[in-house]
Amino acid sequence: MSSNGLVNCIEVEGVTVxxxxxxxxxxxxxxxxxxxxxxxxxxxxxxxxxxxxxxIGTVRPDKGTVxxxxxxxxxxxxxxxxxxxxxxxxxxFPVSVFDVVLQGRLGKKKWWERISPEDREAAMAAIxxxxxxxxxxxxxxxxxxxxxxxxxxxxxxxxxxQIILLDEPATGLDATAQHDLLEILDEMRDEGKTIVATTxxxxxxxxxxxxxxCLRGRVVCQGVPRETLTPETLSLVFGRHVAVFTEQGEVTMxxxx
Amino acid sequence: xxxxDFWVMLTAxxxxxxxxxxxxxxxxxxxxxxxxxxxxxxxLGIVLAFLATRILGGVWMFAGAAVAGLFxxxxxxxxxxxxxxxxxxxxxxxxxxFALGVVLLSLYAGDVHLDTEHVLFGELAxxxxxxxxxxxxxxxxxxxxxxxxxFGLTLLVxxxxxxxxKVCAFDPAFALSLGIPVTxxxxxxxxxxxxxxxxxxxxxxxxxxxxxxxVPGATAYLLTDRFGWMLGLSVVTGxxxxxxxxxxxxxxxxxxxxxxxxxxGAVFGLAFLFAPRHGVLPTALRRRRLTRGGxxxxx
Numbered sequence: 001m002s003s004n005g006l007v008n009c010i011e012v013e014g015v016t017v018x019x020x021x022x023x024x025x026x027x028x029x030x031x032x033x034x035x036x037x038x039x040x041x042x043x044x045x046x047x048x049x050x051x052x053x054x055x056i057g058t059v060r061p062d063k064g065t066v067x068x069x070x071x072x073x074x075x076x077x078x079x080x081x082x083x084x085x086x087x088x089x090x091x092x093f094p095v096s097v098f099d100v101v102l103q104g105r106l107g108k109k110k111w112w113e114r115i116s117p118e119d120r121e122a123a124m125a126a127i128x129x130x131x132x133x134x135x136x137x138x139x140x141x142x143x144x145x146x147x148x149x150x151x152x153x154x155x156x157x158x159x160x161x162q163i164i165l166l167d168e169p170a171t172g173l174d175a176t177a178q179h180d181l182l183e184i185l186d187e188m189r190d191e192g193k194t195i196v197a198t199t200x201x202x203x204x205x206x207x208x209x210x211x212x213x214c215l216r217g218r219v220v221c222q223g224v225p226r227e228t229l230t231p232e233t234l235s236l237v238f239g240r241h242v243a244v245f246t247e248q249g250e251v252t253m254x255x256x257x
Numbered sequence: 258x259x260x261x262d263f264w265v266m267l268t269a270x271x272x273x274x275x276x277x278x279x280x281x282x283x284x285x286x287x288x289x290x291x292x293x294x295x296x297x298x299x300x301l302g303i304v305l306a307f308l309a310t311r312i313l314g315g316v317w318m319f320a321g322a323a324v325a326g327l328f329x330x331x332x333x334x335x336x337x338x339x340x341x342x343x344x345x346x347x348x349x350x351x352x353x354x355f356a357l358g359v360v361l362l363s364l365y366a367g368d369v370h371l372d373t374e375h376v377l378f379g380e381l382a383x384x385x386x387x388x389x390x391x392x393x394x395x396x397x398x399x400x401x402x403x404x405x406x407x408f409g410l411t412l413l414v415x416x417x418x419x420x421x422x423k424v425c426a427f428d429p430a431f432a433l434s435l436g437i438p439v440t441x442x443x444x445x446x447x448x449x450x451x452x453x454x455x456x457x458x459x460x461x462x463x464x465x466x467x468x469x470x471x472v473p474g475a476t477a478y479l480l481t482d483r484f485g486w487m488l489g490l491s492v493v494t495g496x497x498x499x500x501x502x503x504x505x506x507x508x509x510x511x512x513x514x515x516x517x518x519x520x521x522g523a524v525f526g527l528a529f530l531f532a533p534r535h536g537v538l539p540t541a542l543r544r545r546r547l548t549r550g551g552x553x554x555x556x
Contacts, residue, residue: 084430094285094478106421
């Protein structure tokens with residue numbers, strides 16, 4: 001429970017999203033308790049990134065409501081921060097790690113407001129938080145994949161939001177880098193932040209996430225990872241099988257050929 | 258040095274500065290060819306403005322050109338979103354708009370002094386003789402004022418939106434999550450590119466305008482890992498190229514615009530070979546030293 005008595009920091013009720021007449025997400029019901037870490041799994045095109053964008057408010061649902069910290073409408077950057085997928089970022093851009101982290105401070109500024117000494121202070125603190133202080137003034141492009149991901153996390157820390165959404169933060173990282181990143185996410189969750197991350201790595205879910213949501217256009221399963229992720233549910237989400245949903249909501253399995 | 262030389266060098270310096278500055282954003286956003294597209298598409302705008310007003314030059318022609326440039330970026334975006342590859346979208350857009358401009362020009366305006374050769378290559382040597390006169394006071398070449406005004410506008414807008422332009426170029430998805438109007442700012446920036454290009458193009462022609470939009474920025478990218486420095490170095494290398502090119506043009510009595518664009522290419526070549534961190538030779542040297550150090554350690 002968060003300081004203002006809220007139980008769920010994210011509440012999604014009956015959300016349906018479609019692009020050009022194609023339904024990407026259908027009737028999603030999901031909630032994330034404050035101060036917990038939630039993982040989202042599912043095949044590519046299963047709607048993971050779309051769900052994150054719906055939470056940010058850059059994608060509008062056709063139906064249903066999204067409540068962030070109890071409020072509907074587009075959440076302010078002070079409530080929620082977003083770490084996009086690695087490949088969406090121009091890593092060749094000539095900026096230092098410090099410059100990137102400083103971007104986290106833009107959320108609370110109007111366009112005419114300048115960067116203040118407090119902002120620099122906060123950015124430096126965030127860099128120390130993810131243990132990148134040795135690299136603070138190196139060009140971001142010189143960093144390894146794991147260090148880049150931590151720099152993005154530091155930017156989210158500098159943004160100082162209650163909720164942090166990460167789109168495939170562990171993709172492309174080696175085991176050590178993944179472990180370092182997950183460790184920092186654990187710490188932040190323990191400090192009271194609400195963490196939501198999409199992932200392809202099922203191994204990390206049981207150890208580092210309190211709940212999991214399985215998406216394949218709809219919610220296929222959700223709950224505590226250890227209980228939810230069974231061979232049956234996983235084959236429903238990814239497997240060799242195709243899940244077919246009847247109108248009565250029953251699930252039938254058809255062998256994929 | 259004659260006063261004419263001074264005006265030509267000042268104009269060329271301003272063109273290099275304004276194009277070099279905004280060009281940095283094009284390079285970093287991997288949009289270098291968009292500058293090319295804009296500079297060619299403006300011909301259509303110039304012709305349409307002339308056909309509408311029957312006046313050569315002036316505010317309307319400038320506005321027509323700038324709008325055509327902006328329209329080109331819009332069309333590229335539209336085609337790209339619709340499923341065309343981005344390079345194909347750019348190619349189709351600018352050749353199409355440019356060709357339409359050429360056709361309209363030859364069809365309706367063949368008798369006016371608005372020839373394609375002038376549009377493509379410009380003539381810097383004439384710059385000092387097209388003087389802006391205000392209440393019978395000579396204010397110097399018109400080109401200095403238009404290019405200067407375009408550069409001033411670019412500096413002002415970029416100065417005001419510096420943080421936003423930077424985060425949009427680096428990570429648009431994140432910028433959008435902060436509530437920054439990424440698409441609107443894209444078009445603001447494309448308007449600046451368009452205005453800069455049109456101003457430059459009027460005095461120096463499309464080829465030099467494109468060269469100055471792309472080459473100094475690409476050179477500066479090799480020379481530094483800091484964004485602010487890159488902006489400054491792009492302007493400096495642009496101006497150095499322009500002035501070196503002018504000296505060569507006077508010496509060999511060749512096309513001024515051509516010599517300047519060639520000089521810009523040569524400066525890029527030097528940076529490509531010798532830039533301290535990213536140049537070919539220093540990188541090769543570092544690698545050699547590293548291998549030697551490696552074998553030394555083993556021995």
